[in-house]
Amino acid sequence: MRGDKDFPMVKIDFVIGLLAGVLCTISFFPQVVKIFKTKRTQDLSLLTFSIFSLGVFLWLIYGFLRQEIPIILTNAVIFLLALLIILMKVKYDLK
Numbered sequence: 785m786r787g788d789k790d791f792p793m794v795k796i797d798f799v800i801g802l803l804a805g806v807l808c809t810i811s812f813f814p815q816v817v818k819i820f821k822t823k824r825t826q827d828l829s830l831l832t833f834s835i836f837s838l839g840v841f842l843w844l845i846y847g848f849l850r851q852e853i854p855i856i857l858t859n860a861v862i863f864l865l866a867l868l869i870i871l872m873k874v875k876y877d878l879k
Contacts, residue, residue, distance in 0.1 A: 805858025
């Protein structure tokens with residue numbers, strides 16, 4: 785199969801990367817919503833989420849260096865969600 789100049793073929797690795805990233809990103813939404821509703825974060829590890837956030841931030845830099853859109857987009861959103869969880873953890877654990 786060849787794509788023509790008007791409709792280039794989408795590379796399978798791009799689709800797989802984007803789908804993997806979207807699924808990983810979506811997996812954070814239930815946790816964020818649950819924390820937002822319950823205001824409870826006692827069972828979450830601040831150290832774990834901090835290390836995870838640093839790792840995601842490094843993946844984001846890697847995506848920029850490689851100019852890989854799926855890595856950039858998904859890790860940017862995951863990084864923001866992880867930071868939101870950390871902020872809620874700090875806020876609600878101080879109460």
